[in-house]
Amino acid sequence: MxxxxxxxxxxxxxxxxxxxxxxxxxxxxxxxxxxxxxxxxxxxxxxxxxxxxxxxxxxxxxxxxxxxxxxxxxxxxxxxxxxxxxxxxxxxxxxxxxxxxxxxxxxxxxxxxxxxxxxxxxxxxxxxxxxxxxxxxxxxxxxxxxxxxxxxxxxxxxPFETQVEIGRKLITLEYKVDLNRQTNQTLEQIAQAIFKSWFVDFEPTRAKIIAKAQGADPATQELAAQAIICGAITLEQLAELEQSLSTTLQAAINQKLSQQSSTSISADQLIATAALFPNELVESNLTYKPYGWNVGKIQDCCKRVESGGTPKRSESAYWSGDIKWLSSGEVRDVIVLDTKEKITKLGLDKSSAKLWPQGTTVVAMYGATAGQVCLLADEMTANQACCALIPKENYMSYVFLAARRSIEDLAGKASGSAQQNLNKTLVSEHELLLPSVCILEKFELVMSSLIKKWIYNCKENIELSEVRDTLLPKLLSGELTFEAAE
Missing domain, CATH: 3.90.220.20 (DNA methylase specificity domains)
Incomplete structure (x- = not known):
């Protein structure tokens, strides 16, 4: 002791x-x-x-x-x-x-x-x-x-040996937290890379165009798009292929599908997804877009776009409840599972705060975090400095990743001298590409397991951090034995 x-x-x-x-x-x-x-x-x-x-x-x-x-x-x-x-x-x-x-x-x-x-x-x-x-x-x-x-x-x-054991147990928990954090950074990079390939660089469509220019038949053009979607080949590699195009592409696809990854899809899903991409690019006010896709606004992808609210601080009955209440500063966390403050049902009913569902994308509108974007991993409310993008069915991943990709553009729209501010109109009318609904359904299917893993890691990190913070004073004080800590 x-x-x-x-x-x-x-x-x-x-x-x-x-x-x-x-x-x-x-x-x-x-x-x-x-x-x-x-x-x-x-x-x-x-x-x-x-x-x-x-x-x-x-x-x-x-x-x-x-x-x-x-x-x-x-x-x-x-x-x-x-x-x-x-x-x-x-x-x-x-x-x-x-x-x-x-x-x-x-x-x-x-x-x-x-x-x-x-x-x-x-x-x-x-x-x-x-x-x-x-x-x-x-x-x-x-x-x-x-x-x-x-x-x-x-x-x-x-004693020194006791110090070593205390440090070893606590640092092991910290390493796991760091590993999960690094994994989540990788998961976001993967998600953003797929988003960029499909909706910014239009690589599946460009693959069909390249294969057609090489004299490939429609079936081989589809193989080219499949190879791009599953990551079996790059556009640069495709452009360099000259002979046995169909055989080479099918072999690359088969090899890629045999490998396990967090974003792998079945052969049937791959074929169905590639078939949905147009084989032509046309001019638009966003430079180019696949034929049949439109240019619209964030609000076109949402059931609702709305800001939050704050119950009266002077009413104690409105606070310390069990309804999570997000502040704009907490939007710094890419995935939000919990909040520092919570309100009561009465506070929700008596204020302009609204209950937003899991899967809502939130954009911070005021101050230092203006333009920052997070995803709600649980239902919660927020203050008036937060703008909720409540997505239509099968639009959740697209809205979230599109908004994450637009952080700098959104922040650039903020105005004000003492404090940089956005507003709900600026957010909801932010210009956005509108792919076909069928494409977005496939994208949601590809992203769902990846985002679930991302959220799981965040939840595990909260649990691990709580265990570490519980063990820390008990081990340092000698109140807890190593055997009990295990």
Whole structure:
């Protein structure tokens, strides 16, 4: 038990090195080989985020290049609640890039070998440590802590072997969460690649056109489209084929269909899907489109487009219920399963909030997240800064991926000086290609298993994070044995 563990301060075992003040004149908007690690790379509750790098293209002191596995802490926070201040993160490897130790981030340096790194990583994410850091915060708009404050934290140090076991159990959960997160990034890339192939580059139609230009008969033209849809061949490879076109395409298709993947479809589905694509492109106000497809608006794909609402904050009976209530800031999460705040049925009935079904795409309309897009994995309500795209049957995946692809365009339509705003009309009238309903049915069939896996991984990550957060204080305090933790 922790009562039997000796009391120590962090200063006995580690120091904290300040980061370097890299010159702003060398900051880049375009990706470079050097990434600056800033407080924006820390997750709420601790851990590393790889989605908010600043790029740098200037001189770099070698003493300020971080290595994989380095333990860092954030010394500054801009949020009202100092959400990440003092928390720790482990530096990952990002192939082809150096991660630089920027100011406002502290690097943990070890004085001896008495603390296990993984154990320390989680110790610096504990509630007691967090309260210690917040107890010495300086600054109002920008919150600060210091190495002195962090190093003065006192804790009961378990034997080294116990530290290793604690760190091992908790880091195993974290690795699984990271793996799911990486898998979901890959799933979105796959989904967007298929969307782009079908609805932006029109590759199945172009495949038919290329095969026809090579003198292929209609049946072989269909094979060319099938090969593109299942990913057995590229348009460039198709254009280079000269002899035995039909035989070569069928062999490539058979080989691809024999491989298992999250987006594989049966041979019959592939044939039926390819047959739906036109064999001609025509001019349109979107440059070109397949013959018979139309240009319309997002609202043409939706049953309803509507904004949310906020129940009166002064009415306690409207809040702390069991109906999920989404804020525009939470739209940053691509898949939304839960919300920080919840309202009651009375709050729903007495406000302009509306209950939106699972599968609704939501666009944030106000502030820093204007133009951001998420998918609701459960029914929920939202505030007035959110716009719901409630899709028609078989339009869910198309609306979601089309909106995700339009994030920059939607954000570019935001107006306002102090705060960038969209409105429901701008969102609903955003121009969109309207393929045939039959094509969209096939696309929904292809996407459904992929998105289900995506949502499953998100749910599992919530569960794993809850288990980790439950185990963390109990293991650090010695309240829970390793056998019970297993």
């Amino acid at each position: 922790s009562a039997d563990w000796p009391l120590h301060s962090l200063s006995e075992f580690i120091g904290i090195k300040h980061g370097f003040a890299f010159k702003g004149e060398f900051f880049q908007s375009e990706e470079s080989s050097d990434f600056l690690v800033t407080p924006g790379n820390f997750s709420v509750g601790g851990g590393f985020k790889s989605d908010k790098f600043k790029y740098y293209d200037g001189p770099v002191p070698e003493d300020y290049v971080l290595k994989e596995g380095d333990l860092v802490v954030t010394m500054t926070d801009l949020s009202k609640q100092a959400d990440t201040l003092g928390y720790s993160a482990l530096i990952p490897t990002i192939n082809g890039h150096r991660l630089l130790h920027n100011q406002r981030v502290g690097l943990v340096e070890y004085k001896n070998n008495e603390l296990d790194k993984n154990y320390l990583y989680f110790l610096l994410r504990s509630t007691e440590y967090r309260n210690h850091v917040l107890g010495g915060v300086t600054g109002t708009t920008v919150k600060h802590t210091s190495p002195t404050k962090i190093l003065s934290y006192e804790f009961r140090k378990p």
